[in-house]
Amino acid sequence: MAFNPAIDRIDKESAAGQPRYGQYADFNTAGQAGAQYQQYQQMENAYQAPSIDTGRTGRLSLDDVFVKTAVLMGILLATATATWFLVEDLPGLASPIWLLGMFGSLALSFAIGFMKSVNVPLIVLHAVLQGGFVGAISYAFEGAYSGIIMAALTATVGTAVMMLVGWKMGLVKVTSRSMRIFSMMALGYLAFLLINLGLSWFGVFNAYATPFGWLIGLFGVAMAAYSLAIDFESIERGIGAGLPEKYSWLMGHGLVASLVWLYIEFLRLIAILRSGE
Secondary structure, eight states: OOOOHHHHHHHHHHHSSOOOTTOOOOHHHHTOGGGHHHHHHHHHHHHHSOOOOHHHHOBOOHHHHHHHHHHHHHHHHHHHHHHHHHHHHOGGGHHHHHHHHHHHHHHHHHHHHHOSSOOHHHHHHHHHHHHHHHHHHHHHHHHHSTTHHHHHHHHHHHHHHHHHHHHHTTSSOOOHHHHHHHHHHHHHHHHHHHHHHHHHHTTSOOGGGSTTHHHHHHHHHHHHHHHHHHHHHHHHHHHHTTOBTTHHHHHHHHHHHHHHHHHHHHHHHHHHHHHTO
8 A cells, every 4th residue: 555545634634623523624625725824723722722531522532543453453364364265275366366455445545535424334345455465465475485474574563663662752753744745755656656567567667676676665665664653643633633433443544554555565675685685
């Protein structure tokens, strides 16, 4: 996953006047350039506001996000495991499944991110599609590079923990401006991935097979890692702005998508490094 529109949406909605339970921010005007400074001031006011008893108001809490993230990750892992055993018995299904999972989850990411309401069924379906993609692509990578899955998982978990600690300590900065820059860079990176996939599919060109492939892979890892920091910031802003509890599904979706993105980038980077041995 190279772009998660939900990241930008959470930032906009949490900044647009602290929407109350059962209400939504003005999604259409939240992103206008002329309102950026006012939104920043509203966010600062939200941070300085008294704490809220989320249990009585139905507002977002960190526990909500943790539970929804765990549920979505559980669905993804269960689907990935089932897909692994399926393609192990029927290897010919590997490519169709990972292509369906990749393009299906990408399309749903945009749909989920740009909807004005939180669509839980679509979020769950997205986790299922990503599970199929992860299971099929992991099987293919493991067949080509034995032990790569464990290496990528270890790197993913370690990087996620480091980003959380770095963000919490203020070593990794996330601002509204950096979020906008990141969104543009992520769209550019997504376009590159799709073009490169098409060219490599027909045997024309593969940027990852060049001497600079490892640098591109390292850039992808850095992008996915920073996506996690943006997720952490968005969760904090959403809680501070008093978003409705249902937004925990959207934020859990963002975290899971970023973790999958990071895992895939590590798979690709490790494969590039091992292919040069």
